Amino acid sequence: xxxxxxxxxxxxxxxxxxxxxxxxxxxxxxxxxxxxxxxxxxxxxxxxxxxxxxxxxxxxxxxxxxxxxxxxxxxxxxxxxxxxxxxxxxxxxxxxxxxxxxxxxxxxxxxxxxxxxxxxxxxxxxxxxxxxxxxxxxxxxxxxxxxxxxxxxxxxxxxxxxxxxxxxxxxxxxxxxxxxxxxxxxxxxxxxxxxxxxxxxxxxxxxxxxxxxxxxxxxxxxxxxxxxxxxxxxxxxxxxxxxxxxxxxxxxxxxxxxxxxxxxxxxxxxxxxxxxxxxxxxxxxxxxxxxxxxxxxxxxxxxxxxxxxxxxxxxxxxxxxxxxxxxxxxxxxxxxxxxxxxxxxxxxxxxxxxxxxxxxxxxxxxxxxxxxxxxxxxxxxxxxxxxxxxxxxxxxxxxxxxxxxxxxxxxxxxxxxxxxxxxxxxxxxxxxxxxxxxxxxxxxxxxxxxxxxxxxxxxxxxxxxxxxxxxxxxxxxxxxxxxxxxxxxxxxxxxxxxxxxxxxxxxxxxxxxxxxxxxxxxxxxxxxxxxxxxxxxxxxxxxxxxxxxxxxxxxxxxxxxxxxxxxxxxxxxxxxxxxxxxxxxxxxxxxxxxxxxxxxxxxxxxxxxxxxxxxxxxxxxxxxxxxxxxxxxxxxxxxxxxxxxxxxxxxxxxxxxxxxxxxxxxxxxxxxxxxxxxxxxxxxxxxxxxxxxxxxxxxxxxxxxxxxxxxxxxxxxxxxxxxxxxxxxxxxxxxxxxxxxxxxxxxxxxxxxxxxxxxxxxxxxxxxxxxxxxxxxxxxxxxxxxxxxxxxxxxxxxxxxxxxxxxxxxxxxxxxxxxxxxxxxxxxxxxxxxxxxxxxxxxxxxxxxxxxxxxxxxxxxxxxxxxxxxxxxxxxxxxxxxxxxxxxxxxxxxxxxxxxxxxxxxxxxxxxxxxxxxxxxxxxxxxxxxxxxxxxxxxxxxxxxxxxxxxxxxxxxxxxxxx
Numbered sequence: 001x002x003x004x005x006x007x008x009x010x011x012x013x014x015x016x017x018x019x020x021x022x023x024x025x026x027x028x029x030x031x032x033x034x035x036x037x038x039x040x041x042x043x044x045x046x047x048x049x050x051x052x053x054x055x056x057x058x059x060x061x062x063x064x065x066x067x068x069x070x071x072x073x074x075x076x077x078x079x080x081x082x083x084x085x086x087x088x089x090x091x092x093x094x095x096x097x098x099x100x101x102x103x104x105x106x107x108x109x110x111x112x113x114x115x116x117x118x119x120x121x122x123x124x125x126x127x128x129x130x131x132x133x134x135x136x137x138x139x140x141x142x143x144x145x146x147x148x149x150x151x152x153x154x155x156x157x158x159x160x161x162x163x164x165x166x167x168x169x170x171x172x173x174x175x176x177x178x179x180x181x182x183x184x185x186x187x188x189x190x191x192x193x194x195x196x197x198x199x200x201x202x203x204x205x206x207x208x209x210x211x212x213x214x215x216x217x218x219x220x221x222x223x224x225x226x227x228x229x230x231x232x233x234x235x236x237x238x239x240x241x242x243x244x245x246x247x248x249x250x251x252x253x254x255x256x257x258x259x260x261x262x263x264x265x266x267x268x269x270x271x272x273x274x275x276x277x278x279x280x281x282x283x284x285x286x287x288x289x290x291x292x293x294x295x296x297x298x299x300x301x302x303x304x305x306x307x308x309x310x311x312x313x314x315x316x317x318x319x320x321x322x323x324x325x326x327x328x329x330x331x332x333x334x335x336x337x338x339x340x341x342x343x344x345x346x347x348x349x350x351x352x353x354x355x356x357x358x359x360x361x362x363x364x365x366x367x368x369x370x371x372x373x374x375x376x377x378x379x380x381x382x383x384x385x386x387x388x389x390x391x392x393x394x395x396x397x398x399x400x401x402x403x404x405x406x407x408x409x410x411x412x413x414x415x416x417x418x419x420x421x422x423x424x425x426x427x428x429x430x431x432x433x434x435x436x437x438x439x440x441x442x443x444x445x446x447x448x449x450x451x452x453x454x455x456x457x458x459x460x461x462x463x464x465x466x467x468x469x470x471x472x473x474x475x476x477x478x479x480x481x482x483x484x485x486x487x488x489x490x491x492x493x494x495x496x497x498x499x500x501x502x503x504x505x506x507x508x509x510x511x512x513x514x515x516x517x518x519x520x521x522x523x524x525x526x527x528x529x530x531x532x533x534x535x536x537x538x539x540x541x542x543x544x545x546x547x548x549x550x551x552x553x554x555x556x557x558x559x560x561x562x563x564x565x566x567x568x569x570x571x572x573x574x575x576x577x578x579x580x581x582x583x584x585x586x587x588x589x590x591x592x593x594x595x596x597x598x599x600x601x602x603x604x605x606x607x608x609x610x611x612x613x614x615x616x617x618x619x620x621x622x623x624x625x626x627x628x629x630x631x632x633x634x635x636x637x638x639x640x641x642x643x644x645x646x647x648x649x650x651x652x653x654x655x656x657x658x659x660x661x662x663x664x665x666x667x668x669x670x671x672x673x674x675x676x677x678x679x680x681x682x683x684x685x686x687x688x689x690x691x692x693x694x695x696x697x698x699x700x701x702x703x704x705x706x707x708x709x710x711x712x713x714x715x716x717x718x719x720x721x722x723x724x725x726x727x728x729x730x731x732x733x734x735x736x737x738x739x740x741x742x743x744x745x746x747x748x749x750x751x752x753x754x755x756x757x758x759x760x761x762x763x764x765x766x767x768x769x770x771x772x773x774x775x776x777x778x779x780x781x782x783x784x785x786x787x788x789x790x791x792x793x794x795x796x797x798x799x800x801x802x803x804x805x806x807x808x809x810x811x812x813x814x815x816x817x818x819x820x821x822x823x824x825x826x827x828x829x830x831x832x833x834x835x836x837x838x839x840x841x842x843x844x845x846x847x848x849x850x851x852x853x854x855x856x857x858x859x860x861x862x863x864x865x866x867x868x869x870x871x872x873x874x875x876x877x878x879x880x881x882x883x884x885x886x887x888x889x890x891x892x893x894x895x896x897x898x899x900x901x902x903x904x905x906x907x908x909x910x911x912x913x914x915x916x917x918x919x920x921x922x923x924x925x926x927x928x929x930x931x932x933x934x935x936x937x938x939x940x941x942x943x944x945x946x947x948x949x950x951x952x953x954x955x956x957x958x959x960x961x962x963x
Contacts, residue, residue, distance in 0.1 A: 054459075059422045066415040069408070122166045123337050126178075129155070129162035130337075134330050137189040141196035142258065152193070156186060166337075178336045185333065188326045195319045202315060203255050206308045209301045210248055216297060217241050220290050236282035243275040254312070259319040269309060276302060426458070433457035437468060449476040507581040509559060510566035518580040518588055522640040525592035526633055536633035537577075537591030537600035538640075539607060540647035541569070544625045544659040546585040561622065564615045572610035576603050588644070597632055604630045604662045611660075625660035627651055636665050649673040679732045682718075687741050691717050694749045695915035698925060699768070699886050699906040702899070705932050707925045708906050709766035709800060712750040713915045714742070739772045746770070748788060751799065753918045755792035761922060768800040768829060776803075776814040782821060796825030800850065804831050815845055822847040829886075833874070843881060851878050855889025855909075862894040875902055893935055900936075911935070 136155035140148045163182045167175060221237040250268045254260045279286075279298065287295040436453050443451035451472060453465040505517040513521065522538070529536045543565065550558040562585065569579040569587055576599075577591040589607060594600045607628055614621040629650030637643045646665040652673065654663035663669075686692060696710040716724040733739040750769045757765040775781055789796055801821060818828055829850035830843075843851075853874060860867040878885050887899055890909030899905055912931060913924050 056422075056426075059419050062415045062418045066411055069411050122162070122168075126159075126162040126166045127334060127337055129159045130330065130333055133159045133186075133189070134326075137192060137326070141192050144197055144200060152189075156189075159186070174336060174339070178333065181329065181333050181336070185326070185329050188322060188329060192319065192322050192326055195315055195322060199259075199312065199315050199319065202308050202312045203251075206251060206305060206312065209305045209308065210244065210251065213298065213301050213305075214241070214244055214248070216294065216301075217244065220286075220294065236278075236286060239278050240275065240282070243271070243278050246271040247275055259316045259323065260312075265309070265313050265316060272302075272305060272309060429457040430461060433461040433465060437461075437465065440468065440472070444472055444475065449479055507566075510563055510581050512566050512570065512587075513578065513580040515580070515582050518582070518590070519640050521578070521580075521592075522590055522643070525590060526638070526640060526643075529593060529633060532593070535591075535594040535597060535600060535635075536643070537594050537603060538631045538633070538643040538647045539589040539591070539604055540629045540631075540644065540651045541587040541589065541607065541626045542651055542655070543585040544627055544655075546624075549622075549624075557618065560617050561615070561624070564617050564622075565611075565624065568610060568615065569607070572607050573603075588647075594632075597635070600630060600632055601662075601664065604628050604664075608660060608662050627654040627659050628662045629654050629665065630662065631665040676732050676735075679729055680736045680738070683716075683729060683733055683736070683738050683742070686716055687738065687745070692742070692745060693717055693723070693917070694746065694753070695917060696753070696767075696921045697908060697915040698913050698921070698928060699908040700912055700928055700932065701906050702901075702932065703903070703905075705929045707928055709768055710921065711768040711802070711908065712746060712753075712770070714746055715915075734772065734774070737774075740775055743770075743772050743775050747785070751788050751792050751794055754798050755794045756918075757922075758794055758798055762925075765798050766800060766827075767798065768802050770802045770831065773803065773806055773814060776817045779813075779817070781817060782824070785821065785826065786824060797827070800827035800829050802829045802831045802852070803846075805833075815847075819847050822849075843877075843883075848883060850884040850886060852886040852888055858887050858889045858895060859891075861898055862892070868898055871898065875905070879903065893938060896935065897939060 133155040136148070136152040140152040142148075159182060163179050167179050217237055217240050221241065247268070250264070250271045254264050254268050257264055279302065283295065286298075433453070433456060436456075440451045440453045449472065453468050455462050455465050457465075505513060507514045522536075525536050528534075546558070546561075549561055562581075566579070566581065566587070569589065573579045573589045576594075577589055580588045580590070582588055589603075591600055591603050594603075608626060611624055611626050614623045616622075629647045629652070631637060631643045631646035631650060633643055636646045646669075649669040649672070650663045650665040653669050654661040657663060693715045695713045695715055697713055698707040699709050699711060700706065701708045714726055716729055718724055730739065730742075733742050747769060750767050754765050754767040785799075789799070801818075803818075822828055827849040828847055829852055830846060830848050831852045832854045833851045851874070853871065857867055857871060857874075861871050862868075875885060884904045884906065885902070886906040886908055887895075888908050890896070890899075890907045890911045892911065895911075896907075899907060912928060916924055
């Protein structure tokens with residue numbers, strides 16, 4: 001094969017083609033130009049707009065073609081050079097040397113070449129298997145998937161087979177060292193996989209613990225939001241959740257790093273310590289609010305997290321060490337395998353060995369002739385004749401190599417040119433459409449919805465241009481649609497704005513001005529009154545007993561009543577002012593311009609009278625009454641807030657007068673309201689700080705000269721050291737609802753004290769405890785009492801509940817609760833008997849065991865015959881009903897004669913003992929018999945009571961003392 005000749009003929013054909021094209025007429029050129037843009041694309045449409053895949057495929061085919069041609073040329077040129085060398089070697093052999101047999105000269109080099117090729121092939125296979133094994137090990141350590149495990153097992157088997165094949169063709173010590181290093185490398189890979197699985201398990205367990213802590217904090221936080229007043233618990237939970245977010249974020253960093261460095265693990269430990277510190281800081285409050293079980297679970301999770309993190313740190317250290325050792329062993333194996341390849345080649349190619357082969361070209365006949373010539377024949381001419389032929393073949397071989405190099409250079413340049421052209425066209429077909437698209441995008445972003453991208457470029461960008469143009473058209477349509485929607489939305493917003501303005505200024509139920517509009521109108525009225533020197537009247541109205549309407553007839557009917565009341569109120573206030581609703585059943589009427597205070601007073605009276613006429617609500621006549629409080633500008637206050645506050649204080653006074661009343665503000669009303677507010681706030685602090693104390697006052701029996709029971713009396717220790725009596729704060733506690741918490745504290749404290757006495761030096765203890773009727777409305781009160789008695793191991797007979805006559809106003813449910821208490825053995829006493837309007841009815845309805853005569857009746861028993869007669873009548877009534885009695889407020893010896901000798905009579909008052917603390921009670925009780933005897937002996941003979949009663953009292957005192 002002669003490539004230079006072929007290239008010459010190709011050049012000649014190209015020259016002829018150019019000459020023919022030059023001789024074509026112009027008409028033919030125009031026809032070719034018209035068909036040039038048609039006929040190739042008619043059969044191959046992808047040529048019109050080739051994609052990037054097509055272009056790169058052409059480049060790949062061109063490079064592959066160049067590689068094939070280069071390999072062919074190199075192969076041919078090597079064969080020519082070898083032929084020339086063999087011919088020259090054979091020609092220069094001396095004539096006297098006999099030629100070696102052909103079979104002998106070819107067998108040894110062929111065997112050496114095959115052995116060397118096998119060893120090189122097995123070493124390359126071992127290197128490939130080792131690289132695959134390392135990649136499979138890294139993949140299996142990165143993820144515990146079925147595919148990765150299968151690939152790793154296959155890589156282990158392939159490495160074993162490659163090692164066995166390598167050992168079969170290599171038997172030196174270096175090969176043995178290579179084979180011996182494969183198994184430790186596989187064990188290192190197994191250890192790395194186990195450590196990776198262990199790390200994943202530790203991360204999963206740590207994540208599970210953090211999720212459990214997070215869920216527990218979330219549940220506690222949701223519960224803390226729903227409980228009124230637990231701000232401290234909510235703040236501590238929020239801080240815990242923030243710290244836990246830091247732990248989880250740092251855990252994500254540790255999980256993402258493979259393996260994790262010491263800095264990230266230290267950061268995880270630091271965030272975990274920060275969470276531990278916050279938890280320990282708020283642990284006491286959280287334990288009280290969330291419970292001991294919650295605290296134990298949190299501590300268990302935190303301990304487990306710390307242990308898992310310690311294990312994770314140790315695992316990461318082992319992984320880093322194992323990974324470095326695995327990489328070092330792999331590099332050592334690769335170097336050992338590669339180091340044997342040159343050594344093997346040097347052993348197989350013996351230096352100085354001559355290569356004998358049969359000639360492949362025409363010169364092969366020459367050595368045959370030379371070998372056939374006998375010794376001493378005319379060999380020299382042959383040698384002289386062969387020498388010129390050998391030089392000619394050398395020249396031809398050199399020329400062939402030059403032409404081959406030239407052809408290879410031309411082909412390389414052609415391929416490089418094709419690649420360059422493809423690259424330029426590809427870049428241009430990408431850059432130009434992208435620039436067009438960027439310009440169109442900028443125009444579209446600027447508001448030019450008619451911007452379009454010209455088509456062209458590679459196939460993918462041309463498709464993108466079509467999609468962009470479609471998107472631009474859709475955006476134009478969407479913009480038109482958005483404009484229409486915007487106009488509709490603006491109309492709706494304007495309509496809703498007007499409605500919201502109406503709602504912002506008026507109450508949605510009654511359509512009266514609300515609080516915001518009220519203050520705006522009131523400020524305007526005050527400003528006008530300041531300029532005109534007139535008065536402004538502010539009336540604060542409240543519907544009497546409106547809660548009963550809601551409870552009995554329902555809230556829907558209550559709303560209808562409120563609407564009827566607002567209409568009546570607007571009609572009544574129309575002649576002089578306007579009405580507004582503050583909220584609930586509270587309304588306000590403003591008299592904006594009054595000539596005198598009398599006009600304001602007359603307007604308030606007209607408001608009260610307006611509701612004396614029944615209301616018609618849902619075809620039903622309903623009579624309601626209103627209580628009105630009034631304040632006047634500028635006599636009482638000078639701004640709207642203060643005037644409304646003053647009218648509110650006057651409203652409370654009107655309700656105290658008996659409802660359906662008009663009350664005008666006076667300065668002392670505001671002071672009373674302020675004092676009530678301060679008392680209420682002080683009570684709240686007293687409950688939190690434990691400022692209450694419990695005192696006990698004995699109730700003595702004159703028949704037995706002993707203390708029958710003691711009454712528990714609460715005292716409030718004020719910050720200045722003074723003790724406030726119950727009358728100073730119990731009414732405020734009743735009105736504010738704090739009486740429930742106060743009574744709970746009194747019950748627990750009194751039962752605890754009675755339990756100590758019962759299990760100590762006073763087994764027959766009886767404690768009387770005052771209970772608010774509001775507490776009896778709770779159906780859980782009986783269970784609470786029984787739990788307290790069971791908790792302190794106190795019999796029910798040791799407790800007596802004292803109630804006032806107002807308990808009858810709470811309904812049958814309260815009486816049923818008292819009957820349940822009585823059935824359990826708890827005594828029931830009626831306190832302050834003789835002062836109410838329903839005392840006799842209470843004796844019939846309530847399950848009573850004791851009656852306590854009010855101290856206002858006992859105070860004048862020795863000075864007023866009427867009081868004495870009433871007391872004797874009540875005592876006789878109680879004797880007839882079989883009830884025990886206690887006379888309260890005994891402060892003078894003169895009050896005793898009427899009470900001495902009465903059966904089941906107990907006396908209580910400062911004459912015997914003031915209220916004392918729990919520790920002082922027993923000494924006082926031991927001194928009471930002597931005190932009673934002294935009082936009986938000090939009674940005068942003409943005290944109004946038979947002397948026999950006095951003597952019996954004295955003898956009883958002597959008997960008690962001797963006992």
